Amino acid sequence: MRIAAATVSLHQLPMVLPLVEKPAGDGLRVICEIETTDGHRGFGMTGRWLGHGVAAAIEHDLIPVIRTMDIRDIEAIHQRLWPEITPRGIRSGAGMAALSCIDMAIWDAVGRSTGRSVAQMFGGARTDVPVYVTFGFGVYSEDQLVQLAHQLADEGFKCLKVLVGVAKGGIAEDARRVKIVHDAVGDRVTLALDANESLSFDQALRLCRMLDGIDIAFFEDPIRGNDARELADLRRMGRLPIAIGQFDGYASRFREWIEADAIDIVMANSMYNGGFTETRRVAALSQIYNKPLSDAGGGGLFSLHHVAGFRNGTMMEMHLGNARLERALFVNAPEPKNGRIAVPDAPGIGLELNRDLLRDSLVK
Template identity: 30%
Template structure:
């Protein structure tokens, strides 16, 4: 037995979307998990619904725990508070499994198919996505907060930003210059002038560096199908690697399949979905070219590797998401080492170089645009002890 004796949640007011889970066992081990968005709601689910069932159970039976937590009476097949809580617990249980065996998580999952993977830099800023709203400036007028305030940079001079990334070894980047134009029509229409402005950063990148860098376009599920199709057709000229989450509801399989037939730009989706069924439906209807998943939202590594197996069965590439927290990044990297069709690990150099370092003891190494496999047992990182002792920390523990 590896009996679960305590479940602890930790969140801090400075990063109100983030919540961490620590699971203790009678072996003296502590597993770390994480989720993002609605941290207070996730905290309530963890202690009021999950802990009473989980405490006293065997931490080794990860599949059984996943089956229970991923099938709530309400909230399944979406990244609900229930599923986000289940995701954090699952990541922590896999961390425990790796520690128990003395190997990295991806080895505990059955081993890897690579020892490094290509990174793409999501061109966000230092505080992007921190407090529940995504900063969507479209004019680049804000003052940069540092050398890696890349969201401002891609609106000011995307070509110069591309040079900066290439200088550091990155050969892929993701930008979202269309977001600011959606509000005017509720995402139902994009006019010719807004379309031209949204395409301008892609033109600047190609003029500056040619095809030396791959460029992804994030659309943040802000558009209806007709507007998304117009944007995607405009992107075709610039050889965009994918258009990500192009429509408002990424479980609308019919709309996505129709969109995919109208454009040569590959469609990527979706970090917003959870569990096997939505991904099965997307793949069965030939609605996506690239499978993206977020392990803190989709059900953790247990569900994540099943989604990865679906992607493999349909010969679709896989790209783990991270624009949220350091533990999710590391968990995604373990899946990327393990999953045969994984092609990228998303990173944000602004956060990697700053506040991610303040939260965990170890972060992935990025060398010449490649993210290296973790080598330490388990996830290979711990929450900094100082995090739980901060004045703005909210720590809650449920014990057996």
Template identity: 25%
Template sequence: MKITSIKTFLVPPRWCFVRIETDSGIVGWGEPVVEGRAQTVAAAVDELSDYLIGKDPSPIEDLWSVMYRGGFYRGGPILMSAIAGIDQALWDIKGKHLGVPTHVLLGGPVRDRIRVYSWIGGDRPADTAKAAREAVARGFTAVKMNGTEEMHFVDSYDKVERVLENVQAVRDAVGPHIGLGVDFHGRVHKPMAKVLMRELAPYKLMFIEEPVLSEHLEAIPELAAISPAPIALGERMYSRYDFKRLLQTGGVDIIQPDPSHSGGITETRKIAAMAEAYDVALALHCPLGPIALAANLQIDAVCHNAFIQEQSLGIHYNAANDLLDYVTDRSVFAYQDGYVTIPGGPGLGVEVNEAYVAERAAVGHRWRNPLWRHADGSVAEW
């Protein structure tokens, strides 16, 4: 079996899919994208295809090593996301060729379903509380909200009070036993993170996500000592070498690699195993499309330390299209009682609606994240 073509599709709302075709007729799909840089990742996929076309898709580990080690410059969001989508598609091909789910090829499942959470916004208390109630009514047992809008290095206490007002509104809406994650989104610098984490201690949070940007790992142990809430980090880390530094620094309780950014299934499985050796939990990052979610669930199936999965069905980014629009079987992600079933079909377990992908790729997208500024005019973290 040989790879005959590799093609990317930029589809609304902000995703990039890759289709790898073989001379046997088997097709694999992956999702290589950096949100806001989809065209750049697609160009990197095209560059990597120079080596891959004509090759046997079966030796995934070797192909991964060539894509990563075959270039003098390596790592980072663009290259690792391009490798990630290709790697997902290669596992999809192998599973389809052998007639088994990818997780069977990774050693077999340790679970048949995993808990999921729903994103509920976070900017306005009334809207966030309403979204939380609706998520719980749909069966979710955990939700995640944005903690804050823009915040300067040292900011006013009224912003802290607004954060507490938002979190209190959600707690009042769903009660004390629904899991509640608060995402600082890297918008907060250490001086204010110390204040916020101390003030949020009474709310019994499931986790605090990205209390500071991942380039400030040295601050994490100090912040971890302030709050009882577990600290989650890792969506902007791209390889086992990035996570090695995180795990050695300590203070992080939950890692959040994104298998569409962190080298795909091959690399993310290794990252998860490293974390397990440090007694650190896994909560894969996935605000993306159906192929990415399917790849995430194949990893969740085989990682003992996985405890919850992010998913983006119905979130605000998906106004133009949602996950299920691009799959032929809309029941493939079976949500029930706050869990989603691991897909059991061959490969990644989803069948892509190729005609609809082509139709929407003709529309495409140029999604960009918002640009925020502080009151003094300086650029703020989004």
């Protein structure tokens, strides 16, 4: 079961928000497909930043050094790849995205060869998971936020995430938007916050105090750079659970946050942190320190596997824009029912690519 061939392609995929039909971030994605000597295939995906560079690194720098290796020897493959990505262990940028893409393709191929899903290879703790919905984008008016919140609550979702740091009127307007949603559906759902690392420490702390008395499930990526010392202070002074890790959530970074007492919820995203292999390390760390394991950052149906696979998995994110992208990209994307989503009943990642969309979305 050795690596025989690999292809990499760059795509501009539809990333549009419902209700307003406006873009919800960059739909640029890199897809790597790997084929083994005995005919098994697997794919991985990453994207959003430096897509051309990531695709080039996969094709010209990384695949050549692991071609002919046994695809089941994942640690050996990582040992071979790491010197190509960074000579001194710094984990960031295009190299990590490229590694993530390749690693996910490897796990997908191994799963397909054994007839087991990635979630089962992680441990198979459950076959479906609850979903929290990222819906509170700045492009929505307050009336549209309320409309969507009611709609999502009616569909059975129990946790909705509102973006903050997006309002033109600053954190006071952010707080008002959160309170309006809470007043509309607060008895039916729990709200969460996400600042996407857009606030200063002072802004984040003031926002926490403005929302005192509202049951907030977690505050994700609250401050710029997610400095461990500032996060620890915010966690203590703001009295909201802190969740982090969507784009730089590799194991040593989580260790830093945990040792600083700066984190409540571990959010891993295999599309950016080094792949399923690194997420397995993160999951082990989260279990050692009794931290719940979730996901964020548009990991979507890929992250479903670690949330379902590990026993401390909690909720999977459904980002409205990314969910729409996944419905177009995968011909068999599972749909949530009553606020939960099932692991696909197929091996590996369990998803099949829409070849027509890949052809039409290819970036030349």
